[in-house]
Amino acid sequence: MNRADLPSTTRNAALPSSSALTGSRIRQRRSALGMRQADLAKAVEISPSYLNLIEHGRRRIGGKLLVDIARALSVEPTSLSSGADATVFDALHKAATDLRPNLSAEPELDRIDELSGRFPGWSGVLTLQQKRITALEAMIDSLQDRLANDPVLAEAMHEILSSVAAIRSTADILVREPDLETQWRARFHRNLNEEAERLSLRATQMLSHFEQQGDTNDGASSTAQETVEAMFDAAGHHFAAIEAHGVNAIDAVIARAAGMEDRTARDLARAMLQAYAQDAARLPLAQFRSAAKSAGYNPSQLVHLGQGDVALILRRLATLPPDPDMPELGLAICDASGALMFRKRIAGFSIPRFGAGCPVWPLYTALSRPMMPTDGVLELPNGLAYHAWAVAQPRGSAGFAATPILNATMLLRPLHDAKNVLPQNALPIGSGCHVCPRDACAARRVPSVLA
Amino acid sequence: MANRILLVEDEANILEAITFILARAGMEVRSHGNGATAVDEIKRYGPDLIVLDVMLPGRSGLDILRDMRSDPSTEALPVVMLTAKGQAKDRETALGLGADAYLTKPFSNSEMLQLLNQILAKRGAKSAVQKGSA
Numbered sequence: 008m009n010r011a012d013l014p015s016t017t018r019n020a021a022l023p024s025s026s027a028l029t030g031s032r033i034r035q036r037r038s039a040l041g042m043r044q045a046d047l048a049k050a051v052e053i054s055p056s057y058l059n060l061i062e063h064g065r066r067r068i069g070g071k072l073l074v075d076i077a078r079a080l081s082v083e084p085t086s087l088s089s090g091a092d093a094t095v096f097d098a099l100h101k102a103a104t105d106l107r108p109n110l111s112a113e114p115e116l117d118r119i120d121e122l123s124g125r126f127p128g129w130s131g132v133l134t135l136q137q138k139r140i141t142a143l144e145a146m147i148d149s150l151q152d153r154l155a156n157d158p159v160l161a162e163a164m165h166e167i168l169s170s171v172a173a174i175r176s177t178a179d180i181l182v183r184e185p186d187l188e189t190q191w192r193a194r195f196h197r198n199l200n201e202e203a204e205r206l207s208l209r210a211t212q213m214l215s216h217f218e219q220q221g222d223t224n225d226g227a228s229s230t231a232q233e234t235v236e237a238m239f240d241a242a243g244h245h246f247a248a249i250e251a252h253g254v255n256a257i258d259a260v261i262a263r264a265a266g267m268e269d270r271t272a273r274d275l276a277r278a279m280l281q282a283y284a285q286d287a288a289r290l291p292l293a294q295f296r297s298a299a300k301s302a303g304y305n306p307s308q309l310v311h312l313g314q315g316d317v318a319l320i321l322r323r324l325a326t327l328p329p330d331p332d333m334p335e336l337g338l339a340i341c342d343a344s345g346a347l348m349f350r351k352r353i354a355g356f357s358i359p360r361f362g363a364g365c366p367v368w369p370l371y372t373a374l375s376r377p378m379m380p381t382d383g384v385l386e387l388p389n390g391l392a393y394h395a396w397a398v399a400q401p402r403g404s405a406g407f408a409a410t411p412i413l414n415a416t417m418l419l420r421p422l423h424d425a426k427n428v429l430p431q432n433a434l435p436i437g438s439g440c441h442v443c444p445r446d447a448c449a450a451r452r453v454p455s456v457l458a
Numbered sequence: 459m460a461n462r463i464l465l466v467e468d469e470a471n472i473l474e475a476i477t478f479i480l481a482r483a484g485m486e487v488r489s490h491g492n493g494a495t496a497v498d499e500i501k502r503y504g505p506d507l508i509v510l511d512v513m514l515p516g517r518s519g520l521d522i523l524r525d526m527r528s529d530p531s532t533e534a535l536p537v538v539m540l541t542a543k544g545q546a547k548d549r550e551t552a553l554g555l556g557a558d559a560y561l562t563k564p565f566s567n568s569e570m571l572q573l574l575n576q577i578l579a580k581r582g583a584k585s586a587v588q589k590g591s592a
Contacts, residue, residue, distance in 0.1 A: 037516070164542065165542040166542075168542035169469045169472060169563060171564045173469060173471035173475060175564040176476065176479070176564075177474075179566065180475060180567065184566075186481075191478065197476060278509045452521070
């Protein structure tokens with residue numbers, strides 16, 4: 008009997024994935040035996056085209072036809088139909104075919120059923136290993152992708168290579184120009200020294216970045232945060248269009264930014280730009296810019312403009328457009344758990360994206376004194392100093408008897424020129440315990456890798 | 459007359475080293491550190507060759523190159539891209555946009571000088587004097 012015309016119930020167009028699995032197993036087994044589709048079709052009395060549909064999961068199969076096909080392929084029918092055995096079959100088949108190029112002896116693909124039937128325990132071990140290998144390979148792919156697209160790492164590598172380039176060229180000149188004028192020689196020695204210092208700082212920052220990377224498994228959202236951070240960095244943390252047109256300009260800003268194909272990144276960017284627009288509306292640039300310049304960009308002298316909102320002043324200072332008189336200003340905002348919500352990085356001061364920074368930073372200590380702005384001079388272990396202003400304030404409007412949700416904000420301004428005249432009470436800080444050499448620090452949480 | 463080279467690079471110490479090397483080789487060197495105004499500076503100075511960093515404040519070197527190649531007054535100017543990004547795809551992008559050569563940081567001084575001289579010679583420009591740090 009020719010079975011090409013089976014009852015319509017077996018010719019269901021929308022088939023479950025189990026049919027596809029059964030079909031693909033029939034195809035694998037047939038190929039392993041070196042049997043042509045036409046031969047198998049003839050053996051079980053169906054047309055080759057119908058077998059083709061079965062093998063591609065386009066027709067259901069069961070009952071006598073399955074038994075006949077299994078017999079023709081010398082396997083148990085259950086090994087063709089979906090289920091645990093079938094999963095084992097697939098995993099073993101994949102293990103064998105994946106490793107095939109590296110195997111000294113050809114795997115017996117036609118005896119997979121025999122293997123799984125006679126050694127179910129060992130088959131289970133191989134199956135589990137195959138799954139683990141697949142999962143690990145997927146993880147390696149994602150980590151490689153991460154390394155290739157990590158903007159922080161890319162920037163750090165660029166800076167490190169720039170320093171190395173300067174050192175290489177300068178050292179080459181010093182070696183090849185024995186009669187170099189004294190003035191040039193002194194300049195190049197100074198440049199070498201500068202670059203060596205920058206290189207050591209950048210290497211420490213990169214180590215810190217890797218430490219922080221290890222602290223998080225939140226791949227998707229951290230990538231979105233980094234993408235948005237890259238957008239703010241690229242704009243110099245100032246969006247002229249939003250200053251001028253408010254929230255109406257947000258879509259255009261996002262459309263122009265890189266990496267915004269990802270919806271999580273886009274949503275996060277929109278939320279952060281809306282907060283930016285809100286700040287700009289409360290403290291318009293035209294008014295704030297000149298006031299900030301007159302006040303020497305000192306937040307303490309601008310507090311009155313914030314009508315009680317000191318954090319607003321700190322945020323607006325960090326988003327001012329460039330001005331030759333304006334010092335470099337960094338910003339960090341965290342929530343009450345210490346998790347960083349926003350940062351504007353500043354040369355020499357590493358603000359970890361993930362994990363913990365230094366618990367001595369005013370950013371964190373402000374959380375224990377809500378609504379009490381503080382300021383002071385911070386000194387890093389390498390001698391770099393910064394003036395810091397910090398405040399912790401409730402986020403949004405709290406109702407009666409509601410626990411306030413606190414955010415802390417810290418503005419940083421470098422005091423590189425004042426290296427030798429640091430105030431006596433400069434606060435010794437670090438970039439985070441892992442990379443801080445201050446062994447005797449009372450706040451030390453974990454040993455330093457630099458110790 | 460000496461060949462006129464414009465260095466578009468924002469790293470001060472690299473600038474100083476390259477300027478020294480090229481000046482010692484008899485070239486006239488001018489530098490510019492801002493990507494946003496680089497094209498204007500190129501038009502104003504009219505150099506024989508441009509050494510252009512990819513990662514610049516204000517504007518990427520690749521965007522500057524793209525603009526140059528679509529402007530009749532700058533389209534034929536030789537450009538050597540200089541960058542820390544050594545990946546093949548960056549090189550392909552730069553060369554695809556019309557860069558004459560691509561130098562990856564860190565580079566050797568002699569390699570850079572040789573490359574610049576080759577390009578200048580090919581362009582039929584005045585031959586650069588090779589001396590000093592080569």
